Amino acid sequence: MNRELRIPVQGQGLYDVTSHVAAAIKEAGAANGLATLFIQHTSASLLIQENADPAVQVDLQNWLNRLVPENDPLYTHVEEGPDDMPAHIKSALTSVSLSIPIMDGALALGVWQGIYLWEHRHHQGAARRLIVNIQSS
Amino acid sequence: MNRELRIPVQGQGLYDVTSHVAAAIKEAGAANGLATLFIQHTSASLLIQENADPAVQVDLQNWLNRLVPENDPLYTHVEEGPDDMPAHIKSALTSVSLSIPIMDGALALGVWQGIYLWEHRHHQGAARRLIVNIQSS
Amino acid sequence: MNRELRIPVQGQGLYDVTSHVAAAIKEAGAANGLATLFIQHTSASLLIQENADPAVQVDLQNWLNRLVPENDPLYTHVEEGPDDMPAHIKSALTSVSLSIPIMDGALALGVWQGIYLWEHRHHQGAARRLIVNIQSS
Secondary structure, eight states: OEEEEEEEEOSSEEEEOHHHHHHHHHHHTOSSEEEEEEEOOSSEEEEEEEOSOHHHHHHHHHHHHHHSOTTOTTOOOOTTOTTHHHHHHHHHHSBSEEEEEEETTEEOOOTTEEEEEEEOSOOSSEEEEEEEEEEEO | OEEEEEEEEOSSEEEEOHHHHHHHHHHHTOSSEEEEEEEOOSSEEEEEEEOSOHHHHHHHHHHHHHHSOTTOTTOOOOTTOTTHHHHHHHHHHSBSEEEEEEETTEEOOOTTEEEEEEEOSOOSSEEEEEEEEEEEO | OEEEEEEEEOSSEEEEOHHHHHHHHHHHTOSSEEEEEEEOOSSEEEEEEEOSOHHHHHHHHHHHHHHSOTTOTTOOOOTTOTTHHHHHHHHHHSBSEEEEEEETTEEOOOTTEEEEEEEOSOOSSEEEEEEEEEEEO
């Protein structure tokens, strides 16, 4: 089963999509199996990270912005704005797909794990497309 | 099939878990399919790397420690110790899930590939939880 | 179904393998499911990136070469040439496996997404081994 999701975003940051993926699993009625999340973009990515202290997300964003700054003279792909090439690099360093086991009808996440869409561009009012694939076993 | 593993760790470093994953495949009796490994933590991660020369693992650890040092003034999430926020960043830069084809009843790894749990924290005497999902085809 | 691919490479860079993966899906006759790509090497990796402007690929390569330079005095694994340890680190920072949903008999890639083998070594006339696993649902 494949289910398409559209996630509204409002600029750079981590957007928690755990409940969307959990809903797709419930809808599919899968008791045991594997959920795979795929993002159809190259300037946003996927991440599983701690969902307890919001400071973790702030630090992740600030650290990655420092590692991959805007307006680096190295960039030649600059036509789509100063945040575009950094977004491609950040996407390359993180994940386009993530697979999570399904056990007893639920995502087998660790206690502090949340699933995030990591938006790397500044644009407002956009939406990102994800696909949840479910393999039952 | 999902099989839970607990891997004891003794501080930072790469822990070879290849034989544990291979045992789960043998137990499941899968001739062809896909094995997916998932780690239920956000301060340790998964990696497939060369298993021939131990110097590769030493260099990987030292390089990542230099890229993501402790006590960086950027960090605001500091309550859980100086190794905690670096561990989250290292986890974000590596993998939470890995999928490996199963062919003729065995993991279809390359000649020099080993599967590692990469522990990013210093704590001693801990154990990390992994799940091996097997899809037969 | 697992299908083995051999991709010729001529030194560092991104090699588009999208059509090879698409052909494996057509051959398997999968209408809906999940395609997983796995690379059997630790000095080359997998990436999904923009396939529109070739400058993106140039910038990705130059950025990663600057982050992980050759001849870094940190390296102790130096017997296989100055490009070998950087290749292992680059491989660790990108992906060894990628999973892409199959919808209506085709890869559910975004409009601008291409699948690439990212070769991190300089050697000429080599070939890299990939496996495409297909799970139908």
